[in-house]
Amino acid sequence: MRDVRTKKSYLAPAMSLLAGIGLSICVPQQSSALPQFARRYNLKCYACHTIPPVLNEQGYMFKRLGFRLPPSLAQGEAGPTISYLVQNEKEWNVTNNVAFVVSDFGYQSQRSTQEGSDPTSQSGAQVLAMNSFFAGWVPDTNFFYLSEFDIVTNGSTTPNIAQAYIGYSGGNARSSWYVAGGRELRQTGEGTRAAQVFSLLPSSPLLFETASPTNFLVDQSPVGLGAGYTWAASSYRNILAISAKVTNGVNADGSEALGLSTRQSEDAWVDADWWYAPESGVTFVDYFGTKDQTQNAGLTNEFTYRANIRRQGVFANYMLRYKVDFLGGYLRSRDGWLDPNGGPAGLFTGNDLFGQVDYYPLRGFGISGRYDRLNQRVAGGPGPTSIYDWTGAVNKALTPAGNVVARIGFSYLAGRDPLYALKATTRLVEADVMFNF
Amino acid sequence: MTQRSIRFSAIGALLPAMLFIAPSCLVHAQERTGPRPSDPYLQNEHSARPAVDGLPGGLVQGARLYAAKCATCHTLSRSLRQSDLSSTEWEDIVYRMRNRASSRMTDEQAKAIVSYLAWNGQHGKK
Numbered sequence: 001m002r003d004v005r006t007k008k009s010y011l012a013p014a015m016s017l018l019a020g021i022g023l024s025i026c027v028p029q030q031s032s033a034l035p036q037f038a039r040r041y042n043l044k045c046y047a048c049h050t051i052p053p054v055l056n057e058q059g060y061m062f063k064r065l066g067f068r069l070p071p072s073l074a075q076g077e078a079g080p081t082i083s084y085l086v087q088n089e090k091e092w093n094v095t096n097n098v099a100f101v102v103s104d105f106g107y108q109s110q111r112s113t114q115e116g117s118d119p120t121s122q123s124g125a126q127v128l129a130m131n132s133f134f135a136g137w138v139p140d141t142n143f144f145y146l147s148e149f150d151i152v153t154n155g156s157t158t159p160n161i162a163q164a165y166i167g168y169s170g171g172n173a174r175s176s177w178y179v180a181g182g183r184e185l186r187q188t189g190e191g192t193r194a195a196q197v198f199s200l201l202p203s204s205p206l207l208f209e210t211a212s213p214t215n216f217l218v219d220q221s222p223v224g225l226g227a228g229y230t231w232a233a234s235s236y237r238n239i240l241a242i243s244a245k246v247t248n249g250v251n252a253d254g255s256e257a258l259g260l261s262t263r264q265s266e267d268a269w270v271d272a273d274w275w276y277a278p279e280s281g282v283t284f285v286d287y288f289g290t291k292d293q294t295q296n297a298g299l300t301n302e303f304t305y306r307a308n309i310r311r312q313g314v315f316a317n318y319m320l321r322y323k324v325d326f327l328g329g330y331l332r333s334r335d336g337w338l339d340p341n342g343g344p345a346g347l348f349t350g351n352d353l354f355g356q357v358d359y360y361p362l363r364g365f366g367i368s369g370r371y372d373r374l375n376q377r378v379a380g381g382p383g384p385t386s387i388y389d390w391t392g393a394v395n396k397a398l399t400p401a402g403n404v405v406a407r408i409g410f411s412y413l414a415g416r417d418p419l420y421a422l423k424a425t426t427r428l429v430e431a432d433v434m435f436n437f
Numbered sequence: 438m439t440q441r442s443i444r445f446s447a448i449g450a451l452l453p454a455m456l457f458i459a460p461s462c463l464v465h466a467q468e469r470t471g472p473r474p475s476d477p478y479l480q481n482e483h484s485a486r487p488a489v490d491g492l493p494g495g496l497v498q499g500a501r502l503y504a505a506k507c508a509t510c511h512t513l514s515r516s517l518r519q520s521d522l523s524s525t526e527w528e529d530i531v532y533r534m535r536n537r538a539s540s541r542m543t544d545e546q547a548k549a550i551v552s553y554l555a556w557n558g559q560h561g562k563k
Contacts, residue, residue, distance in 0.1 A: 047510035047539075058538040072536035236538035278541050322541065363509060400512070 035436040040096040045402035066144035066169030079174030097136035104129040106432025126155040192281025194327040195315035202409035206372040207352035215254035222247035239275040252292040279319035287311040295340040307336030325358040339380030346379020364397030376418035387415025499553025524555035
């Protein structure tokens with residue numbers, strides 16, 4: 001039987017977990033459509049996005065080739081080398097490398113309940129996001145770079161360099177490779193559509209955005225070194241790609257380790273992707289790392305436990321007649337866990353999944369719905385628990401180029417956390433307009 | 438239902454509707470300006486589809502395919518104004534585009550688009 005003190009030791013992480021889950025559905029997705037690329041090639045956003053910021057196959061290849069447009073790949077012909085593409089790039093200028101502001105203005109209304117607490121309601125119009133990007137290529141070289149400066153995030157002014165990396169791409173358009181280093185958002189251009197954090201819905205799938213009891217989540221921007229290889233068939237009928245990355249990982253509180261750390265360990269990520277035309281794909285994700293886990297934080301018996309973290313997932317989408325996109329994913333979690341009450345070492349286990357349908361009746365108009373479910377269990381905890389989330393949204397591009405997108409979305413989340421089995425619900429209504437210029 | 442949640446629902450329904458309707462009106466206002474006299478085969482500078490009135494019957498399909506396949510990424514005005522290109526040059530361009538990622542174009546569709554573009558080059562601007 002647990003005493004009061006034991007409850008306290010559970011309560012803090014349980015509260016933070018619930019807060020994290022609630023936050024994950026009211027946080028707008030990151031607006032990462034980069035209009036400078038559209039300007040550079042005089043193209044509409046739809047060249048690389050279904051509806052910004054969701055990448056299509058061409059957008060994926062664009063990133064894999066070091067921010068260069070995928071050239072023609074005719075049957076029986078060799079693909080042009082990356083160096084050849086470099087020679088034919090347009091003249092470098094600042095305008096074509098800067099997205100001065102990518103903004104998201106909106107109205108949110110949220111109501112949350114939690115067992116043992118009074119319900120809370122919040123609403124308001126706000127600047128949800130305001131970001132600035134500097135991305136492109138170093139003139140006359142195969143080097144490419146991207147930096148993202150976030151001015152406003154989730155309605156708060158929090159200046160932050162969210163991404164800053166530089167890379168080098170080589171080979172040719174059929175068989176290319178790249179190496180890159182720096183701080184990079186995971187699951188952007190790594191992974192087919194179902195495996196990417198960008199979504200037409202107000203939030204990304206829960207399995208990307210929800211922190212485990214060990215304070216680990218997939219959607220992070222670690223500092224590290226990565227490399228990738230991409231093979232493309234004629235006319236890009238099939239694309240096979242693999243990426244691997246070694247990063248600093250995350251601190252005990254879940255924040256990214258961006259500098260020197262006492263953790264003395266690195267994390268390894270592997271992605272294997274298969275795109276098959278048109279616009280369908282499968283992705284396997286594997287992550288292995290370690291991180292510190294602070295238990296009984298703030299109490300006299302506080303201690304630190306070094307847990308192994310493992311994530312394995314498979315994600316797939318199938319685009320039917322260019323109109324209906326069926327997406328789904330499964331993520332398996334196995335994290336080391338030491339019970340704060342002195343119990344034996346065990347595991348946090350998660351079997352998380354989502355299913356989503358995006359319907360595109362017209363170019364620039366999308367209707368989406370998604371069901372998320374997290375099935376979780378922690379050693380020494382109350383037993384298996386689950387959290388589910390229903391989300392729906394309508395996206396409408398307001399300009400022919402697709403650079404202004406309006407969206408109305410809703411979400412209903414309910415479930416119990418794996419540590420203390422506290423029941424919580426969150427209901428969110430959001431309307432926002434995203435400007436890319 | 439509490440007073441607060443009623444207000445929550447009303448605001449939640451009204452504001453999104455306003456956000457959608459207002460910008461849509463602006464877009465429609467722009468579209469009412471119609472085609473420019475110098476571009477008889479453009480319904481609008483940024484329109485998603487070219488006008489098919491007056492086209493020879495065999496080219497209507499090419500015009501529609503052009504709108505569906507090319508105007509996804511390119512503005513109509515930009516490519517239709519390249520009227521000095523020959524049929525062979527258009528063929529070269531369209532077949533190169535066909536081999537790009539996400540072109541979603543068959544051989545037959547590419548041929549129809551080339552026919553339309555070549556005809557447009559000769560007759561589209563008078």
